[in-house]
Amino acid sequence: MDRFNGLSDDIICHILSFLPFNEATSTSVLSMRWRYLFAFRPSLHFDDQELGGGQSFIDFVDRVLAVSGNFPISKISIKCRMSIDTGHVTRWMTDVLKHGVSDLDIDIIPDNDVIFVPLEIFTCKTLVELKLAEGFIAMVPDYVSLPSLKTLFLNSILFYNSDCCLLGKLLSACPVLEELTILSGNWQHIEFCRTVSSSTLKKLAITSSFHNEFWGITFDTPSLAYLEYSDIVPRHFPFVNLESLVEAKLHLYVYPDSNPTNLIKGLRNVEVLELSSGDTSQVFYDFREAIPVLSKLFRLSITTDSRHYHWKLLPILLEKSPNLETLVIKGPLYADRYVREYGLSCPVKVLKITEYGGIFEELEQMKHFLEKLPCLELVKVRASAINEEEKSRITKDLLLVPRSSNCNIQIKFL
Numbered sequence: 001m002d003r004f005n006g007l008s009d010d011i012i013c014h015i016l017s018f019l020p021f022n023e024a025t026s027t028s029v030l031s032m033r034w035r036y037l038f039a040f041r042p043s044l045h046f047d048d049q050e051l052g053g054g055q056s057f058i059d060f061v062d063r064v065l066a067v068s069g070n071f072p073i074s075k076i077s078i079k080c081r082m083s084i085d086t087g088h089v090t091r092w093m094t095d096v097l098k099h100g101v102s103d104l105d106i107d108i109i110p111d112n113d114v115i116f117v118p119l120e121i122f123t124c125k126t127l128v129e130l131k132l133a134e135g136f137i138a139m140v141p142d143y144v145s146l147p148s149l150k151t152l153f154l155n156s157i158l159f160y161n162s163d164c165c166l167l168g169k170l171l172s173a174c175p176v177l178e179e180l181t182i183l184s185g186n187w188q189h190i191e192f193c194r195t196v197s198s199s200t201l202k203k204l205a206i207t208s209s210f211h212n213e214f215w216g217i218t219f220d221t222p223s224l225a226y227l228e229y230s231d232i233v234p235r236h237f238p239f240v241n242l243e244s245l246v247e248a249k250l251h252l253y254v255y256p257d258s259n260p261t262n263l264i265k266g267l268r269n270v271e272v273l274e275l276s277s278g279d280t281s282q283v284f285y286d287f288r289e290a291i292p293v294l295s296k297l298f299r300l301s302i303t304t305d306s307r308h309y310h311w312k313l314l315p316i317l318l319e320k321s322p323n324l325e326t327l328v329i330k331g332p333l334y335a336d337r338y339v340r341e342y343g344l345s346c347p348v349k350v351l352k353i354t355e356y357g358g359i360f361e362e363l364e365q366m367k368h369f370l371e372k373l374p375c376l377e378l379v380k381v382r383a384s385a386i387n388e389e390e391k392s393r394i395t396k397d398l399l400l401v402p403r404s405s406n407c408n409i410q411i412k413f414l
Contacts, residue, residue, distance in 0.1 A: 240266035304331035
């Protein structure tokens with residue numbers, strides 16, 4: 001301890017910065033000198049699960065932010081799972097901007113109220129990453145400007161702008177934005193928010209945000225590499241620019257007037273594609289004429305989340321994917337006559353089955369896959385069994401399935 005006391009405050013603060021924040025705070029009991037040295041670090045992480053909740057948590061955050069003054073802090077994370085008065089949170093968000101923060105992550109459950117996002121957030125020049133969880137309400141000002149922001153994460157945020165396309169306003173104010181996530185957002189006057197337009201955006205995740213059957217959405221995102229999109233399909237996609245798209249994960253539902261044609265056509269350059277529900281597969285089958293040749297696709301995942309799942313889409317996708325190498329079936333391997341009737345023809349080398357129960361229908365489906373996919377080199381099966389006898393039976397059945405001598409079967413029991 002004497003050796004540490006001989007060091008300067010700057011060096012001690014630097015050493016403490018390598019400790020987890022809750023461990024660093026424990027050094028405050030060593031002496032008066034050490035009481036607040038832990039607060040002078042480039043990253044602060046306040047979590048009521050680690051630091052204790054209630055008024056003591058509020059007092060602790062207030063004290064640390066006050067002591068650190070204008071000390072530069074690059075990252076501040078405040079997480080509180082217990083109810084808290086919203087006025088404290090708004091004040092904290094204003095205070096942290098004085099530190100020149102570049103990464104701000106606020107995840108708090110409000111006390112029977114909403115948390116107002118201070119207007120200063122929308123004009124912060126230093127923010128590079130901003131994450132706001134549910135419970136926030138915000139008005140985006142006309143003078144919004146986030147020139148350094150690269151990552152924006154919004155979870156169930158209520159915006160009450162009513163005179164503009166809010167999404168367009170936000171995107172135009174973020175000239176270097178690369179990653180945008182919108183989860184279950186309540187965008188008022190949604191009919192104005194029709195365009196996701198950004199030349200810099202590389203990763204986009206929209207989940208259950210725009211449930212409006214009359215709304216047409218435009219993706220003008222020429223640099224986008226990753227798209228995760230979960231929504232009710234609108235009446236149309238007026239314009240889709242996904243030229244750089246590498247990976248897409250889609251969870252779609254349809255109304256009678258839905259038309260995903262342009263979205264499906266826009267996937268022609270995708271390399272990794274996941275249809276993450278049976279409804280999504282049905283959407284693609286209903287609009288199968290729009291499916292382009294997927295010449296770059298090397299990994300395809302489909303989710304079989306219902307015993308009524310129809311495999312009629314799979315032969316079509318395999319035919320459209322001349323260079324597919326890996327096929328993943330997430331869910332039970334339900335038997336279906338469509339696969340057997342249409343057959344499969346594709347250079348798939350790896351087949352992954354995530355849920356296999358070993359019943360007769362599943363075994364028959366497995367036999368068909370191994371028969372109709374002649375280039376298979378590896379079949380990876382995750383199986384479930386109630387006892388060792390069941391494991392032995394499933395293993396024996398699978399290993400006896402006729403297949404190419406170059407094809408290996410790996411079985412893992414859950």
